[in-house]
């Protein structure tokens with residue numbers, strides 16, 4: 590068979606790139622083997638403010654301006670809800686933190702996202718002696734449901750093969766690539782942390798950042814906003830809350846661990862003081878880069894091979910922007926921003 594593109598991996602990177610192909614009427618075939626699951630387990634939160642330091646996320650406004658309509662289009666395509674706007678309440682640990690918050694509110698970018706009102710209300714079960722600062726224009730994308738729906742749609746249209754892409758079978762030709770029975774003009778690799786197994790791009794400096802999450806049921810907790818403190822506590826409805834996430838820079842497995850669960854439970858107990866039951870425990874590896882910027886671009890020798898990766902901790906916001914930039918680079922020769930181009934490492 591012939592296709593314009595082969596896409597390897599269908600997490601957020603693969604999905605956003607494939608949508609660009611659809612939009613531009615390019616033919617493609619996706620390979621997906623479920624070897625990584627970062628996008629399937631992600632909290633899915635989009636939030637334009639770094640909540641440790643009260644600084645803006647890199648290019649936050651531009652990213653959101655592209656991301657929110659992108660997810661809206663998918664809601665229309667599948668007639669389903671994926672975007673759940675939810676306020677984030679940052680618990681203050683001290684008066685000093687309150688002051689830092691209000692200083693940050695003066696920043697031109699941050700003022701769009703940070704409320705200047707100190708929230709002093711008491712909410713049953715939540716430990717917040719110094720009150721909260723509220724973020725605006727934040728929410729959660731249900732990435733798991735979205736990916737499941739998109740993969741089903743690709744399956745129904747024979748656009749996905751649920752198998753591992755075998756790198757040793759790839760032939761690079763004068764006009765593109767050949768892989769088993771497929772002849773394609775280009776191939777884009779979107780394997781998340783699986784990039785480590787890709788002989789064409791595995792020299793890129795990816796660091797594993799394993800994350801674990803638990804879902805709890807807490808009958809006496811009744812909040813409809815997300816709390817951010819030592820952990821985030823994200824309401825899912827029916828008294829269920831997602832709680833996360835850990836950061837582990839050494840463990841390369843995707844298995845949930847006792848250690849991760851204990852860490853989350855201990856931190857959660859510093860945020861809420863009502864009983865809870867753990868109903869789910871999941872883990873995945875965030876594809877993180879040492880300079881915390883995405884990885885996009887063509888292979889320096891083989892111009893028909895490209896990569897889209899390094900979405901790190903904020904794939905929901907960044908992926909649509911970077912996918913569009915890579916598409917424009919490959920098809921319309923628009924230069925990639927140096928900050929996301931893999932040329933910075935090669």
Ligand SMILES: Cc1cc2nc3c(=O)[nH]c(=O)nc-3n(C[C@H](O)[C@H](O)[C@H](O)COP(=O)(O)OP(=O)(O)OC[C@H]3O[C@@H](n4cnc5c(N)ncnc54)[C@H](O)[C@@H]3O)c2cc1C
Pocket residue numbers: 597598599600601602603620621622623624625626627628629630631632633634635752753754755779780781782783784799800801802833834872873874875876897898899900901902903904905906
């Ligand atoms: C615990 C946790 C919480 C997170 N919370 C958030 C959050 O709240 N907000 C946010 O924005 N981001 C969050 N993230 C980060 C986010 O998940 C990532 O930025 C993003 O999902 C990465 O997407 P990706 O497509 O690059 O990688 P992945 O989702 O890992 O997708 C790569 C895909 O490639 C496939 N693949 C790999 N190798 C092959 C092969 N050889 N053949 C076929 N298929 C292959 C894998 O099976 C996988 O489906 C979180 C991550 C974790 C782990």
